[in-house]
Amino acid sequence: MKVLDAIEHDGMDMESALVQLRATRRNHAGHVSWADSAVRAYMSARAGHEARRHALGQPATLPVRAQWTAISWSEAPDLRGATRYERTAWGRRYASADGSERELWLLSVNSVKSDRPSAEIAEAAAVVANGIPSESAPRDVFRPVSAHPAQPRRVRVIGIGCGSGDHEVLADWDVEEARRQFTAHAKPVLARVVEADRLTPGSSCIRCEGLTGCELPHRAPNILAVPGSRRARARRSVSATDLRVHGRCPAQFHLTRALHLKSGTPESLPIRRGRAVDEWLNLRHAQGCCRDAPLPESLPGLTAAELPVALAMLSEHQRSCPLDGLLPTERVRVQPRLTAYDPELDVVLISDPDLLYTRAGGWIWHETKTAAKRPWEGQALMEAHPQLAFAVLMMAAGVLDGDPRRSLIELEVLYADGSRCEEIDPGDPDTRAEARRIIAALAGPWAVDETYSPAPGGHCDGCDVLAHCTAGRAHLEAR
Numbered sequence: 001m002k003v004l005d006a007i008e009h010d011g012m013d014m015e016s017a018l019v020q021l022r023a024t025r026r027n028h029a030g031h032v033s034w035a036d037s038a039v040r041a042y043m044s045a046r047a048g049h050e051a052r053r054h055a056l057g058q059p060a061t062l063p064v065r066a067q068w069t070a071i072s073w074s075e076a077p078d079l080r081g082a083t084r085y086e087r088t089a090w091g092r093r094y095a096s097a098d099g100s101e102r103e104l105w106l107l108s109v110n111s112v113k114s115d116r117p118s119a120e121i122a123e124a125a126a127v128v129a130n131g132i133p134s135e136s137a138p139r140d141v142f143r144p145v146s147a148h149p150a151q152p153r154r155v156r157v158i159g160i161g162c163g164s165g166d167h168e169v170l171a172d173w174d175v176e177e178a179r180r181q182f183t184a185h186a187k188p189v190l191a192r193v194v195e196a197d198r199l200t201p202g203s204s205c206i207r208c209e210g211l212t213g214c215e216l217p218h219r220a221p222n223i224l225a226v227p228g229s230r231r232a233r234a235r236r237s238v239s240a241t242d243l244r245v246h247g248r249c250p251a252q253f254h255l256t257r258a259l260h261l262k263s264g265t266p267e268s269l270p271i272r273r274g275r276a277v278d279e280w281l282n283l284r285h286a287q288g289c290c291r292d293a294p295l296p297e298s299l300p301g302l303t304a305a306e307l308p309v310a311l312a313m314l315s316e317h318q319r320s321c322p323l324d325g326l327l328p329t330e331r332v333r334v335q336p337r338l339t340a341y342d343p344e345l346d347v348v349l350i351s352d353p354d355l356l357y358t359r360a361g362g363w364i365w366h367e368t369k370t371a372a373k374r375p376w377e378g379q380a381l382m383e384a385h386p387q388l389a390f391a392v393l394m395m396a397a398g399v400l401d402g403d404p405r406r407s408l409i410e411l412e413v414l415y416a417d418g419s420r421c422e423e424i425d426p427g428d429p430d431t432r433a434e435a436r437r438i439i440a441a442l443a444g445p446w447a448v449d450e451t452y453s454p455a456p457g458g459h460c461d462g463c464d465v466l467a468h469c470t471a472g473r474a475h476l477e478a479r
């Protein structure tokens with residue numbers, strides 16, 4: 001956004017703005033490489049879009065620096081004590097010279113987001129249609145930048161994927177249509193949002209100013225058992241996958257887990273199969289035991305040829321579904337988000353177990369994995385799956401209520417021709433010590449890392465961010 005601001009608002013040419021980006025040295029080299037390609041992709045999509053409009057005789061649109069803010073206010077406070085609501089839409093703004101047409105571009109990091117809910121598109125269009133050009137200052141409301149802003153007659157919302165460069169017109173409406181769409185789709189969602197007061201801790205806790213006074217996430221001082229960096233740094237979240245990826249390659253961690261970059265190449269079969277199996281099981285388990293559910297005729301992301309192995313794995317699971325025979329009084333949670341907060345390290349721990357259920361007063365944490373072949377190497381269970389060590393620490397820290405002596409962690413591994421189930425007792429002192437050792441070995445380097453250097457190796461092949469990693473490409477070329 002800063003490079004695009006320099007080009008669109010400060011009149012800098014694209015190449016000079018990109019030279020300036022590379023000269024700042026404040027960002028990771030992979031981040032800079034991605035930003036360079038993203039700016040080029042964005043500018044090219046914008047130019048193509050404008051050229052098509054020009055060919056159709058439609059007016060050109062120009063960058064708008066001021067934020068559009070839709071403001072509603074009343075003299076008397078509402079039920080929540082508020083007298084003023086301001087709604088903005090994050091994106092890049094354009095308008096025709098006479099102000100009658102406005103356009104908002106919504107940027108995503110990889111490809112165009114194809115699953116934006118109609119409420120989100122309608123809300124963006126409503127802000128574009130009703131927003132007053134304005135600017136904000138810290139601890140102040142948005143102030144209009146002009147006394148008589150032009151009212152638009154037509155608004156467009158366009159989605160763009162900065163990684164792939166593809167873009168899509170999500171809305172192209174006159175203001176009456178924008179109003180109808182807002183009333184039908186966005187208004188009910190906004191009403192629910194302002195009324196909701198339930199706590200849903202997760203990765204958004206890292207930006208929350210209310211965290212220190214909040215009862216959630218569950219406090220777990222020193223849960224990772226590692227010292228933090230000496231320099232103060234922004235609050236972070238961390239999952240077992242984050243730690244595993246960081247242990248493999250810090251640059252891959254930073255680019256894929258912190259910046260969420262992905263390549264456009266399709267995922268490997270084991271990953272797609274694992275996800276398809278997980279999703280099917282999650283849907284069934286939301287209804288209870290899956291033993292008698294008919295197997296599907298297709299699974300999302302898998303071809304007909306790839307289907308039989310996944311179906312064989314599903315029927316292996318059905319033979320020993322953990323919910324089989326569970327009393328109706330027990331509680332079942334499918335893919336719940338669990339969180340813990342270490343106030344000293346200022347880190348929010350995040351975990352999404354496949355399945356949680358109670359049995360005789362304790363919680364059972366059930367993970368399901370798919371594997372093409374067996375057996376796995378002679379590595380110890382928690383060493384091979386740090387996710388299980390992470391689960392031990394979360395349970396030991398008391399993120400779940402229930403009797404810790406009756407709690408258990410289960411790992412179910414599904415093959416095409418069989419399955420196995422391993423059990424870990426999170427209450428066992430030796431198991432806890434082993435889990436602490438495994439997680440500390442991964443979390444120690446992660447907690448103090450500020451440079452995220454690449455660690456080239458076998459994992460470079462097929463790495464999502466190889467295009468932005470000089471060291472990884474050099475490694476593969478030298479093989």
Ligand SMILES: [Zn+2]
Nearest residue numbers: 289290321322
């Ligand atoms: Zn099941």
